[in-house]
Amino acid sequence: xxxxxxxxxxxxSLNEATAKTLTAAKALGAPVDILxxxxxxxxxxxxxxxxxxxxxVLLADDEELAHRRAEPxxxxxxxxxxxxxxIVAPATxxxxxxxxxxxxxxxxxxxxxxxxxxxxxxxxxxxxAGNAIETVESHDPKRVITVRIAAFxxxxxxxxxxxxxxxxxxxxxxxxxxxxxxxxxxxxELAGARIVVSGGRALGSAEKFxxxxxxxxxxxxxxxxxSRAAVDAGYAGNDLQxxxxxxVIAPDLYVAVGISGAIQxxxxxxxxxxxxxxxxxxxxxxxxxxxxGLVDDLFSAVPAFIAALxx
Amino acid sequence: MKILVPVKRVVDANVKIRxxxxxxxxxxxxxxxxxxxxxxxxxxxxxxxxxxxxATEVVVVSIGPDKAAETLRTGLAMGADRGILVKTDxxxxxxxxxxxxxxxxxxxxxxxxxxxxxxxxxDSNQTGQxxxxxxxxxxxxxxxxxxxxxxxxTVSREIDGGxxxxxxxxxxxxxxxxxxxxxxxxxxxxxxxxxKKPLDETTPEALGVDVTPRLTVLxxxxxxxxxxxxxxxxxxxxVAKLKEAxxx
Ligand SMILES: Cc1cc2nc3c(=O)[nH]c(=O)nc-3n(C[C@H](O)[C@H](O)[C@H](O)COP(=O)(O)OP(=O)(O)OC[C@H]3O[C@@H](n4cnc5c(N)ncnc54)[C@H](O)[C@@H]3O)c2cc1C
Ligand SMILES: Nc1ncnc2c1ncn2[C@@H]1O[C@H](COP(=O)(O)O)[C@@H](O)[C@H]1O
Numbered sequence: 001x002x003x004x005x006x007x008x009x010x011x012x013s014l015n016e017a018t019a020k021t022l023t024a025a026k027a028l029g030a031p032v033d034i035l036x037x038x039x040x041x042x043x044x045x046x047x048x049x050x051x052x053x054x055x056x057v058l059l060a061d062d063e064e065l066a067h068r069r070a071e072p073x074x075x076x077x078x079x080x081x082x083x084x085x086x087i088v089a090p091a092t093x094x095x096x097x098x099x100x101x102x103x104x105x106x107x108x109x110x111x112x113x114x115x116x117x118x119x120x121x122x123x124x125x126x127x128x129a130g131n132a133i134e135t136v137e138s139h140d141p142k143r144v145i146t147v148r149i150a151a152f153x154x155x156x157x158x159x160x161x162x163x164x165x166x167x168x169x170x171x172x173x174x175x176x177x178x179x180x181x182x183x184x185x186x187x188x189e190l191a192g193a194r195i196v197v198s199g200g201r202a203l204g205s206a207e208k209f210x211x212x213x214x215x216x217x218x219x220x221x222x223x224x225x226x227s228r229a230a231v232d233a234g235y236a237g238n239d240l241q242x243x244x245x246x247x248v249i250a251p252d253l254y255v256a257v258g259i260s261g262a263i264q265x266x267x268x269x270x271x272x273x274x275x276x277x278x279x280x281x282x283x284x285x286x287x288x289x290x291x292x293g294l295v296d297d298l299f300s301a302v303p304a305f306i307a308a309l310x311x
Numbered sequence: 312m313k314i315l316v317p318v319k320r321v322v323d324a325n326v327k328i329r330x331x332x333x334x335x336x337x338x339x340x341x342x343x344x345x346x347x348x349x350x351x352x353x354x355x356x357x358x359x360x361x362x363x364x365x366a367t368e369v370v371v372v373s374i375g376p377d378k379a380a381e382t383l384r385t386g387l388a389m390g391a392d393r394g395i396l397v398k399t400d401x402x403x404x405x406x407x408x409x410x411x412x413x414x415x416x417x418x419x420x421x422x423x424x425x426x427x428x429x430x431x432x433x434d435s436n437q438t439g440q441x442x443x444x445x446x447x448x449x450x451x452x453x454x455x456x457x458x459x460x461x462x463x464x465t466v467s468r469e470i471d472g473g474x475x476x477x478x479x480x481x482x483x484x485x486x487x488x489x490x491x492x493x494x495x496x497x498x499x500x501x502x503x504x505x506x507k508k509p510l511d512e513t514t515p516e517a518l519g520v521d522v523t524p525r526l527t528v529l530x531x532x533x534x535x536x537x538x539x540x541x542x543x544x545x546x547x548x549x550v551a552k553l554k555e556a557x558x559x
Contacts, residue, residue: 067475067477069477070440070443070449070450070452071449071450074444092471093453093469093470093471094470094471096436096440096452097440097450097452097453098440099440100405100436100437100438100439100440100441100444101440101441101443101444101450102444103406103437103441103444104406104409104440104441104442104444104445105444107406108406108525109404109405109406109524109525109526110405110406110435110437110441111526112434112435112436112437113434122529126434126534127432127433127434127531128322128328128337128431128432128434129431129434130534131327131328131330131533131534132328132330132337132531132532132533132534133531133532133533133534134528134530134531135528135529135530135531135532136526136527136528136529137526137527137529138525138526139525139526139527140525172447173480174448174449174479174480174483175449175450175451175477175478175479175480176477176478177475177476177477177478178465178475178476178477178478179475179476180470180473180474180475180476181473181474181475181476182472182473183472183473191471195558195559220559228489231490232489232490237473238455238469238473238474238488238490239469239470239471239472239473244431244434245349245428245429245431245488245489252558253553253558253559263324263327264324270537273558274553274556274558275537275540276549276553282542287539287542288537288539289537289539290539290540291540291541291556292540292541292542292543292549292552292553293539293540293541293542293543294542294543294545294546294549295542296546301546304545304546304547305546305549305550307546308546308547308549308550309550309559311547311550
């Protein structure tokens with residue numbers, strides 16, 4: 001049978017999370033279709049059709065799907081489920097919101113945040129903030145899976161899949177969308193960035209966070225991340241939190257500035273290729289995972305780092 | 312209106328767990344247990360809603376072994392009115408938890424159910440969404456703000472790129488994120504009082520729910536560790552090393 005991927009997008013462009021999910025989905029060994037659900041999102045379907053090795057793209061374009069509320073999107077996916085034996089979404093905020101609802105409606109136990117496909121029914125997934133890796137086998141008639149996108153490379157383009165329009169079930173009207181408050185930034189997106197500079201509680205204020213972290217991120221063309229302490233204190237937006245309960249990322253280079261390295265933070269970045277830590281405490285746990293540690297006051301070390309990069 | 316808050320007993324967030332060398336699971340011997348941190352946030356939010364005069368009763372419910380009663384007592388000490396223990400020693404997956412909660416809800420008829428967004432042991436992040444599906448109720452996951460309105464709730468939720476606000480008709484399911492509130496500590500007098508609060512017990516069998524797991528755990532291992540690297544003496548040396556490694 002076939003695998004269905006739920007595309008991650010904003011009605012304009014296809015998010016790279018989809019191409020990464022495709023890599024995981026292909027490992028299931030069956031043909032893969034991609035569902036693009038949204039409003040005025042044909043452009044996204046066209047981008048999805050170009051991904052390599054996609055059988056077909058299903059386009060559900062409807063007012064009710066405008067902000068991808070969980071209830072109508074889940075109902076849509078369930079209406080298509082008969083034709084599929086695996087339904088796969090990236091473990092993004094949107095995927096995590098919708099897919100368990102689909103799983104329960106199909107009476108299936110979801111396999112959350114897989115990091116490896118061992119066979120079409122056996123997967124690896126981290127538990128306990130990544131301090132243990134569990135291998136699980138699903139015995140359900142269908143598999144419902146979310147994919148940890150940091151664990152899979154993106155599939156490239158080169159395909160030309162047909163796009164098919166699908167109907168949308170009537171919404172029950174139990175929820176409605178009111179507003180969104182989205183950060184706009186010219187920087188790379190945290191989830192897919194090659195280099196990430198993260199700041200912690202040590203920055204002390206939103207002003208200092210911006211004054212110290214932003215120029216380093218600019219110099220490295222990096223995305224900005226933050227520890228929970230920095231987010232809670234309002235130094236950085238909630239969507240920049242790296243960790244067990246924030247974003248899990250694996251960039252080529254991760255620079256932790258004034259971050260102690262709590263278990264929950266390490267859970268979000270310890271698979272980065274190279275880790276740099278700048279912390280004035282030589283015993284900070286972050287140094288146990290850092291390839292290069294600089295024991296120094298960040299307020300002098302970061303400007304010196306920038307100067308050396310320019311130099 | 313009654314608010315139901317499911318609370319899970321998990322390994323304390325400050326404990327670094329160990330995997331048993333034979334790969335059969337986590338070593339729980341002498342490990343400190345606590346209420347799932349997100350569930351503390353849920354209890355706090357329910358209490359605040361009650362204190363604002365918008366709810367009449369806060370009921371905490373936990374599914375687990377005898378000892379899960381301790382977790383319920385923690386909730387009662389924070390200020391919840393009543394506890395329900397669904398007693399089982401079996402491994403209960405989120406889908407089964409959702410089915411058990413559905414059965415409890417059929418009897419309790421709450422207007423709002425507040426769960427944590429994720430249990431920090433299995434990191435599943437599913438139960439609330441599944442419960443909403445089984446009940447046919449609307450859901451607001453990852454809540455950072457809850458405002459009750461007439462017959463509804465307006466919830467701000469943390470999403471990729473920022474936050475969004477949605478409106479739900481009640482009854483509804485909300486799952487809590489870290490920024491929703493700062494949970495209170497139970498005072499000693501309240502801990503004493505909690506010992507006398509009602510705590511009912513039931514079982515999956517009595518609720519008529521089949522909790523047979525759908526996933527088999529074939530093995531559990533520790534992830535490949537990272538070995539610490541080197542300390543550099545200066546920013547200049549750091550840049551030199553990064554260039555050498557081809558990172559920049
Ligand atoms: C349920 C739960 C979920 C959580 N989820 C997450 C998560 O997803 N992500 C996350 O990050 N955390 C998470 N946490 C929180 C985590 O446990 C830590 O509290 C948090 O990561 C600490 O942030 P921090 O390192 O910025 O602050 P601190 O631990 O306070 O560390 C600050 C560091 O800065 C150093 N420092 C201070 N001044 C300077 C200076 N001038 N120059 C250089 N260094 C300096 C200090 O030596 C210290 O090491 C979670 C916790 C719980 C209970
Ligand atoms: N055994 C349980 N008993 C009570 N509540 C639970 C249990 N398991 C999960 N929950 C609730 O579901 C939330 C999410 O858990 P999970 O889907 O396992 O990540 C938790 O924060 C709890 O509110």
